[in-house]
Amino acid sequence: MLLAATPRIKGDPTAVTETVRSAASRASxxxxxxxPTMKDVAARAGVGLKTVSRxxxxxxxxxxxxxxxxxxxxxxxxxxxxDSARILRKGHTASIGLVLEDLADPFYAPLSRAVEEVxxxxxxxxxxxSSAEDPxxxxxxxxxxxxxxVDGLVIVPxxxxxxxxxxxxxxxxATVFVDRPPGNVxxxxxxxxxxxxxxxxxxxxxxxGHRRVGFIGDVPRIHTAHERIRxxxxxxxxxxxxxxxxxxxxxxxxxxxxxxxxxxxLNGPEPVTAVFAGNNRVTVTLVRxxxxxxxxVALVGFDDFELADMLSPPVTVVAQDPAQLGRTAAGLLFRRxxxxxxxxxxMTHPTTLITRGxxxxxxx
Amino acid sequence: MLLAATPRIKGDPTAVTETVRSAASRASxxxxxxxPTMKDVAARAGVGLKTVSRxxxxxxxxxxxxxxxxxxxxxxxxxxxxDSARILRKGHTASIGLVLEDLADPFYAPLSRAVEEVxxxxxxxxxxxSSAEDPxxxxxxxxxxxxxxVDGLVIVPxxxxxxxxxxxxxxxxATVFVDRPPGNVxxxxxxxxxxxxxxxxxxxxxxxGHRRVGFIGDVPRIHTAHERIRxxxxxxxxxxxxxxxxxxxxxxxxxxxxxxxxxxxLNGPEPVTAVFAGNNRVTVTLVRxxxxxxxxVALVGFDDFELADMLSPPVTVVAQDPAQLGRTAAGLLFRRxxxxxxxxxxMTHPTTLITRGxxxxxxx
DNA sequence: GCGTTTTGTGACAACGTTGTCCAGACTGCT
DNA sequence: AGCAGTCTGGACAACGTTGTCACAAAACGC
Numbered sequence: 203m204l205l206a207a208t209p210r211i212k213g214d215p216t217a218v219t220e221t222v223r224s225a226a227s228r229a230s231x232x233x234x235x236x237x238p239t240m241k242d243v244a245a246r247a248g249v250g251l252k253t254v255s256r257x258x259x260x261x262x263x264x265x266x267x268x269x270x271x272x273x274x275x276x277x278x279x280x281x282x283x284x285d286s287a288r289i290l291r292k293g294h295t296a297s298i299g300l301v302l303e304d305l306a307d308p309f310y311a312p313l314s315r316a317v318e319e320v321x322x323x324x325x326x327x328x329x330x331x332s333s334a335e336d337p338x339x340x341x342x343x344x345x346x347x348x349x350x351x352v353d354g355l356v357i358v359p360x361x362x363x364x365x366x367x368x369x370x371x372x373x374x375x376a377t378v379f380v381d382r383p384p385g386n387v388x389x390x391x392x393x394x395x396x397x398x399x400x401x402x403x404x405x406x407x408x409x410x411g412h413r414r415v416g417f418i419g420d421v422p423r424i425h426t427a428h429e430r431i432r433x434x435x436x437x438x439x440x441x442x443x444x445x446x447x448x449x450x451x452x453x454x455x456x457x458x459x460x461x462x463x464x465x466x467x468l469n470g471p472e473p474v475t476a477v478f479a480g481n482n483r484v485t486v487t488l489v490r491x492x493x494x495x496x497x498x499v500a501l502v503g504f505d506d507f508e509l510a511d512m513l514s515p516p517v518t519v520v521a522q523d524p525a526q527l528g529r530t531a532a533g534l535l536f537r538r539x540x541x542x543x544x545x546x547x548x549m550t551h552p553t554t555l556i557t558r559g560x561x562x563x564x565x566x
Numbered sequence: 567m568l569l570a571a572t573p574r575i576k577g578d579p580t581a582v583t584e585t586v587r588s589a590a591s592r593a594s595x596x597x598x599x600x601x602p603t604m605k606d607v608a609a610r611a612g613v614g615l616k617t618v619s620r621x622x623x624x625x626x627x628x629x630x631x632x633x634x635x636x637x638x639x640x641x642x643x644x645x646x647x648x649d650s651a652r653i654l655r656k657g658h659t660a661s662i663g664l665v666l667e668d669l670a671d672p673f674y675a676p677l678s679r680a681v682e683e684v685x686x687x688x689x690x691x692x693x694x695x696s697s698a699e700d701p702x703x704x705x706x707x708x709x710x711x712x713x714x715x716v717d718g719l720v721i722v723p724x725x726x727x728x729x730x731x732x733x734x735x736x737x738x739x740a741t742v743f744v745d746r747p748p749g750n751v752x753x754x755x756x757x758x759x760x761x762x763x764x765x766x767x768x769x770x771x772x773x774x775g776h777r778r779v780g781f782i783g784d785v786p787r788i789h790t791a792h793e794r795i796r797x798x799x800x801x802x803x804x805x806x807x808x809x810x811x812x813x814x815x816x817x818x819x820x821x822x823x824x825x826x827x828x829x830x831x832l833n834g835p836e837p838v839t840a841v842f843a844g845n846n847r848v849t850v851t852l853v854r855x856x857x858x859x860x861x862x863v864a865l866v867g868f869d870d871f872e873l874a875d876m877l878s879p880p881v882t883v884v885a886q887d888p889a890q891l892g893r894t895a896a897g898l899l900f901r902r903x904x905x906x907x908x909x910x911x912x913m914t915h916p917t918t919l920i921t922r923g924x925x926x927x928x929x930x
Numbered sequence: 931g932c933g934t935t936t937t938g939t940g941a942c943a944a945c946g947t948t949g950t951c952c953a954g955a956c957t958g959c960t
Numbered sequence: 961a962g963c964a965g966t967c968t969g970g971a972c973a974a975c976g977t978t979g980t981c982a983c984a985a986a987a988c989g990c
Contacts, residue, residue, distance in 0.1 A: 318696060
């Protein structure tokens with residue numbers, strides 16, 4: 203039978219579809235969507251419901267003989283405990299939620315992985331979602347997770363108002379904010395010192411002789427972006443340098459936007475000799491833009507990224523450790539879940555300037 | 567109150583911890599861990615339980631006045647429907663599970679994001695976990711997801727035997743395998759033609775004059791790795807070229823291992839003039855190794871990666887589209903969940919050779 | 931031999947929701 | 961006024977599990 207007539211999976215015009223028909227075509231007579239329950243197991247083993255529950259949960263007080271019968275019955279029926287029912291009964295879910303901007307972003311992916319690792323160590327599962335930097339979508343996701351009764355939440359906020367979380371937090375959902383602070387709510391926060399990091403990065407450029415330094419970063423609505431702008435301004439004014447309006451270009455991380463603004467400040471009336479990039483997305487685009495120029499322009503980027511050291515010139519960065527951020531946040535969360543009742547705390551991680559070459563280029 | 571005395575979060579010796587005490591210190595009198603239920607809402611609104619259910623679910627048959635009273639009661643109590651109970655009652659969870667090797671791997675992160683996006687479009691949440699290439703951990707994760715009664719599973723297998731999934735699949739858990747085929751089970755599969763891709767990549771090197779081509783890839787236990795080895799061998803033998811035993815180096819993707827094997831085949835008795843890298847992890851390490859040499863060695867890598875075009879020389883790759891893979895797999899999954907009953911199918915995506923320079927270097 | 935503990939087991943209610951079914955209060959019609 | 965039909969609302973059981981409690985049988989002390 204060919205699948206040509208079945209509805210096409212949208213968006214994969216190239217894939218070749220075949221029908222699989224391998225080895226033993228099992229004639230499993232099991233009913234679809236109708237799983238055995240403890241009651242079924244009990245009936246088959248000729249024991250009471252509760253006895254099955256005891257065996258499944260490894261509780262004491264079951265004779266070896268009974269246990270064997272129950273186990274046999276379990277495997278024969280392919281029984282698996284329904285955790286939904288268990289959760290309903292026990293009141294907690296052994297799962298935590300993670301909401302961040304983009305799961306696929308090289309900055310957030312390690313963070314996510316680290317949170318997962320900590321969750322696993324605590325026997326919890328991780329449900330995660332990407333907010334795509336959309337406050338409404340963040341809220342929608344977070345509340346969906348709350349409805350699932352996750353035990354706790356790790357949030358990289360896209361929204362700047364988290365009052366919608368108040369009833370949830372009051373009801374006992376532990377919540378930790380990472381990378382950016384919450385709005386209008388008191389909760390644990392794990393942040394990076396973006397201000398100091400950006401200031402150090404820009405000061406580094408100034409120390410290498412630059413007086414016209416540009417900044418291209420994310421939209422200032424985002425806390426970290428705002429802090430990095432502040433860091434840039436502090437470094438410039440700290441060195442007694444003016445900031446020409448064309449040098450400061452916050453906006454989306456869309457490569458087109460970044461490129462346009464970069465070209466404007468590189469070819470404008472007061473051309474910059476160095477650029478500071480507000481995050482790894484911007485840095486990557488700037489690497490391309492600067493490579494096309496015929497004169498060297500210094501570059502320091504916020505966030506480290508893979509192969510930064512293999513580019514020419516190698517890229518100097520203000521590095522942060524996203525995995526560490528995730529570990530810290532998740533650690534904090536589980537400490538709360540285990541009953542820590544300290545007032546909400548703020549943990550600030552420092553950044554590290556890694557000099558590789560691009561940030562040490564002298565002004566052209 | 568200082569937190570210095572509280573248990574330290576392990577592994578962040580550098581972070582600075584403070585206590586947060588901001589704006590309005592809310593004196594919320596809500597009880598902890600004891601959420602209002604529909605019953606509570608009903609009592610407060612002076613209506614029946616089912617009426618609340620109707621309002622919450624937007625069902626018809628509630629007068630505007632009653633609805634208003636119920637809504638008021640809901641917001642006043644901070645009620646949120648308990649989806650655990652709902653799931654138990656309704657029988658499906660509107661969530662799917664994704665198990666892959668490493669959420670943070672630049673190859674899998676976009677795949678994961680794509681699956682999430684499709685899930686979201688279908689109103690489902692995504693629970694995911696990393697198997698870390700450990701078959702036991704894969705099974706543990708998958709079964710935990712089944713116990714949560716996810717509606718479907720997308721799996722990048724680490725194991726080569728999925729008979730443990732039979733009862734689950736028989737019970738109606740839709741399952742799609744991505745990137746690698748399942749073992750001993752019939753199910754939908756979304757694969758990439760690794761064999762053809764690798765053969766094309768190696769043939770490309772041969773076409774540029776190389777006769778001593780090395781292969782460094784992942785452990786052959788992994789299906790894709792095995793296929794790529796086969797592709798390498800097919801290209802070599804297809805061109806009538808011998809394969810010196812030292813030229814074929816499958817193993818872990820650990821940089822140390824890759825570097826050691828690379829150096830062996832570059833400096834051995836029959837030094838290779840070109841290397842084919844079995845995946846993006848290997849390619850990245852090889853870029854570093856080759857950059858240290860004083861002679862040019864050609865390189866083609868399986869998997870595209872960010873900034874490959876900005877290295878010197880720019881890296882020629884056999885590209886696949888992980889996001890597309892994820893979209894296809896998730897699409898297939900939801901088609902099943904919506905009731906498609908075709909026999910299991912196999913969708914094979916082709917690869918694309920992207921020539922950038924490193925694969926077109928002539929033999930030294 | 932009796933009472934007393936210990937051990938193994940099961941009946942039953944509860945977790946919070948939704949589906950079914952029924953009842954009362956209207957409406958509009960003869 | 962009487963009747964059918966519609967609209968609104970609620971009582972109740974069920975989903976599959978676990979905690980509580982009670983009860984029988986076996987094991988113990990005297």
